[in-house]
Amino acid sequence: MDGWAENLSLDSGCFSSPPVNFLQELPSYRSIARKRTTIPTREKQSGTLLKPTDSYSSQLEGGITENINSQSIRKYALNISEKRRLRNIQETQMKYLSEWDQWKRYSSKSWKRFIGKAREMTTHLELWRDDIRSIEGKFGTGIQSYFSFLRFLVLLNLVIFMIIFMLVLLPVLLTKYNITNSTFVLIPSKDTDVQCTVYPISSSGLIYFYSYIIDLLSGTGFLEETCLFYGHYTIDGVKFQNFTYDLPLAYLLSTIAYLALSLLWIVKRSVEGFKINLIRSEEHFQSYCNKIFAGWDFCITNRSMADLKHSSLRYELRADLEEERIRQKIAERTSEETIRIYSLRLFLNCIVLAVLAACFYAIYRATIFSQEHMKKEIDKMVFGENLLILYLPSIVITLANFITPMIFAKIIHYEDYSPGFEIRLTILRCVFMRLATICVLVFTLGSKITSCDNYSCELCGYNQKLYPCWETQVGQEMYKLMIFDLIIILAVTLFVDFPRKLLVTYCSSWKLVQCWGQQEFAIPDNVLGIVYGQTICWIGAFFSPLLPAIATLKLIIIFYVKEISLLYTCRPSPRQFRASNSNFFFLLVLLIGLCLAIIPLTISMARVPSSKACGPFTNFNTTWEVVPKTVSTFPSSLQSLVHGVTSEAFAVPFFMIIW
Numbered sequence: 001m002d003g004w005a006e007n008l009s010l011d012s013g014c015f016s017s018p019p020v021n022f023l024q025e026l027p028s029y030r031s032i033a034r035k036r037t038t039i040p041t042r043e044k045q046s047g048t049l050l051k052p053t054d055s056y057s058s059q060l061e062g063g064i065t066e067n068i069n070s071q072s073i074r075k076y077a078l079n080i081s082e083k084r085r086l087r088n089i090q091e092t093q094m095k096y097l098s099e100w101d102q103w104k105r106y107s108s109k110s111w112k113r114f115i116g117k118a119r120e121m122t123t124h125l126e127l128w129r130d131d132i133r134s135i136e137g138k139f140g141t142g143i144q145s146y147f148s149f150l151r152f153l154v155l156l157n158l159v160i161f162m163i164i165f166m167l168v169l170l171p172v173l174l175t176k177y178n179i180t181n182s183t184f185v186l187i188p189s190k191d192t193d194v195q196c197t198v199y200p201i202s203s204s205g206l207i208y209f210y211s212y213i214i215d216l217l218s219g220t221g222f223l224e225e226t227c228l229f230y231g232h233y234t235i236d237g238v239k240f241q242n243f244t245y246d247l248p249l250a251y252l253l254s255t256i257a258y259l260a261l262s263l264l265w266i267v268k269r270s271v272e273g274f275k276i277n278l279i280r281s282e283e284h285f286q287s288y289c290n291k292i293f294a295g296w297d298f299c300i301t302n303r304s305m306a307d308l309k310h311s312s313l314r315y316e317l318r319a320d321l322e323e324e325r326i327r328q329k330i331a332e333r334t335s336e337e338t339i340r341i342y343s344l345r346l347f348l349n350c351i352v353l354a355v356l357a358a359c360f361y362a363i364y365r366a367t368i369f370s371q372e373h374m375k376k377e378i379d380k381m382v383f384g385e386n387l388l389i390l391y392l393p394s395i396v397i398t399l400a401n402f403i404t405p406m407i408f409a410k411i412i413h414y415e416d417y418s419p420g421f422e423i424r425l426t427i428l429r430c431v432f433m434r435l436a437t438i439c440v441l442v443f444t445l446g447s448k449i450t451s452c453d454n455y456s457c458e459l460c461g462y463n464q465k466l467y468p469c470w471e472t473q474v475g476q477e478m479y480k481l482m483i484f485d486l487i488i489i490l491a492v493t494l495f496v497d498f499p500r501k502l503l504v505t506y507c508s509s510w511k512l513v514q515c516w517g518q519q520e521f522a523i524p525d526n527v528l529g530i531v532y533g534q535t536i537c538w539i540g541a542f543f544s545p546l547l548p549a550i551a552t553l554k555l556i557i558i559f560y561v562k563e564i565s566l567l568y569t570c571r572p573s574p575r576q577f578r579a580s581n582s583n584f585f586f587l588l589v590l591l592i593g594l595c596l597a598i599i600p601l602t603i604s605m606a607r608v609p610s611s612k613a614c615g616p617f618t619n620f621n622t623t624w625e626v627v628p629k630t631v632s633t634f635p636s637s638l639q640s641l642v643h644g645v646t647s648e649a650f651a652v653p654f655f656m657i658i659w
Helices: 002-008 027-035 056-066 080-095 099-124 129-139 141-176 211-218 221-225 247-280 284-294 303-331 335-375 383-412 419-449 470-506 511-516 523-543 547-569 580-606 623-631 636-645 648-658
Strands: 183-185 237-239 244-246
Touching (some): 129 141, 141 237, 141 247, 141 303, 141 523, 141 547, 141 580, 211 470, 237 247, 244 247, 247 523, 247 580, 247 623, 284 303, 335 383, 335 419, 383 419, 383 470, 383 523, 419 470, 419 580, 470 523, 470 547, 523 547, 523 580, 580 623, 623 636
Antiparallel strands (some): 183 237
16 A cells, blocks of 8 residues: 555655655545644754754654644544654653653653543443444434433533532431431511412312322422422531531522533533534535545454445435535526425415414413412312313323424424534524423413412412412422423323334324324424433423432333334435534524523512412522522622622623633
8 A cells, every 4th residue: 555655646846845755645634634633844943963954854853853742643534654653653752851851751641641641541431332333333423412412411410400409418418317417497586477488289188099199299298398399408518517608699699600610511522523524614625535545444354334324425415415515506596486485485484374373372381270270279170180180281282282393393394494504403493492381381470470460469478368379389290290291201102103113013004193194303393302401401490399200210111112113113314414514403403492491580589479378488589589698798808809790890890801
């Protein structure tokens, strides 16, 4: 190979430029060279072993030996013989260095080798690594990106739960079960009307056998008194031997911490995806060359892994060709065809808006009906009526989220977009639908909490008669949405997807079955499903501290259910796409969900009066008041510093500078 490459090299005597290998002219080689460390070609300064010459190889050696302290030889695009020669040069240079420089060089190499081994070991410990690689080879990178995205949310929720557990739950459990020498600090009595402190638990003594089922599905009864919900933490702090743990402050800081962590983590991953999009969108021809000439991994020795890699490359090439076909079709459109397609898109978007408006109104009416009939005693209801009243908003929201993606998927096929843009537009519509449903629910609950029908709310600041502990009842709504969403996913997989697969397999001659066809894995709908669940978790974690743990278990169940459904009931999409450009969009959708979660949480903590009958903030008008109270305990100099940093005179110039 080296001899063949030398025969293709140009004669350096005929040209003024250094000899260039023919393979180095390929776009695939250039793209790899840009990603790797740039090799300088300037002349060497005095004191080095290699003297500058006009030879290209000498310039290459000089550039590498100059940067040899900070970069590994294996990162350079050279053959084995060249790397061995450079390593010998490096060892020769080491003899002329001082003992201190030699020790630093050896320490640096040992540390880099340790970091490389550690990273290699962590890749083997990666969650669901083999499953996701198998999915990538069989169904392409698009579906693989969905499962990678789901894995990221599992880790995110696990970290959120650990934050809440360490800051809120752990001190309470240590004291409750006498693990440490600590006691609870009860909330001191305050001049509050007795009517505001009444909190009747919605348990009926569990008279009927189905009461346990109702409590598990709705979060009422015995679950309402557990650490699952906000009302359980009606204490002012935990007194240890040497200090007193401020639980209200820790409760608020845990919420701020998990929201800030989620924001930073999502932004970090979004920036990485944005860089990949910039690199891959430079030139389409370059993308083909990268896959054909530099896409294979020659370290693969296992036959099955080689088949997976081959299948993955094939799917990516098919996606590139499909996008190229769409671009060519758009370029060849006439003026009449362009007017026709834009008119059709306008009409179809009007249909989309009408569908959204109808769903929002249905959710609003269902929420109002459910809240008005919650005054009725559970004992006076039959089992089905009780569940229907409790789950009516969740049922309507889930039905809307289940039906509208199918409508949008049918509509998008007539709009004639490219596969990549088709996915993003469908996700955008579903994002607006799913997240807006949560907005409608939260807005309706907020309006009912802060409004009273026939009497004044000035006594407690909120509708204490209907919502004695409104934080717990909001947490119950989020809990019901989470549980019902999981039930629907399991029910659809068991009672729709698998029977559909059996009909397609054994009754393929039926015309109805032929029209229905085999299930196709819809990436937009599945991505929006987990984003919807994650938004519920962000909103509900303040009102239900254990909701992130439930969300983690839910996502783990969803992973295996979706994997089994994908392998045994679904088929690859006939319209191939590459999801590398969609990964950034997935995270952008998740970021929108996070911003949506921050808005109601901020309003509830800063504007809505906290419950006087339950929770750690019963002695505060709002949740946020715990922060000024804590700052007031600081020394006067530190108080002045905090007030100065949080003032507009500092905040406005600061954000203008960093912007």
